[in-house]
Amino acid sequence: MANPLELFKGTLDVLILKTLSRGSLHGYGISRWIRETTEEELNIEEGALYPALRRLETKGLVEAEWGVTDTSREAKFYSLTGEGRTELEAGLNHWHRYVRAMSRVLGSPAG
Amino acid sequence: MANPLELFKGTLDVLILKTLSRGSLHGYGISRWIRETTEEELNIEEGALYPALRRLETKGLVEAEWGVTDTSREAKFYSLTGEGRTELEAGLNHWHRYVRAMSRVLGSPAG
């Protein structure tokens, strides 16, 4: 990873929830998928990822279950709960409104 | 303000710098301009604003000078320094790259 962007605090949860909306996945896989999907722009540090997953689990937004990966390793698989899906929708909405508000102040990238 | 959005931590500085790029302005005016420009979506709390201005001043990104407002009140006017403009460009760049990265994960608002 050349130069991953620093995360704006508060944006990680929706990234995780969205990633899990594609299907059950373990922590390492979540991190990798985000990194690859953003072409190395976003790199989720483990010190942020695992506490975040615990947080989401405590809130009842995700569920965890131990399983086995493609490579025959033990891993904890997370999946969205119903509440998690609702929260994801709310998070997406928040983010999109935020982007709109920001661009009113900052101007659009091309203007 | 009906329901201002909670700020993502790390986005306030660029909002302030951008606002000041339009010209010298005092704290209260900065807050008001952002609130009006975003149609009440972003409301900068004073407990966030004034410490942020101090921060930016300490970093040499803005300069402060006491003056008099339109309404004949004493107020501390802030203006961008050269370094501040550079930092603003960096901040804008960071934000725009971030939005692109986020939308790769989250999908575009319409998709």
Place this chain on the structure above:
DNA sequence: GTCCAACCCCTCGTAATCTTAGGCATAAGA
């Protein structure tokens, strides 16, 4: 004449979140 909203500045404690830097363990490949 008094009261209230808008204007203006500030600080502190708290909570939340990410970064950095560690630790531990297994599997595959050079």
Place this chain on the structure above:
DNA sequence: TCTTATGCCTAAGATTACGAGGGGTTGGAC
């Protein structure tokens, strides 16, 4: 054998926004 990739975790530290408080002035409504 040694390194890389895969996997999980925690603790300390820094940063930053929020909430709640403090102060004071001005102008207009009542």
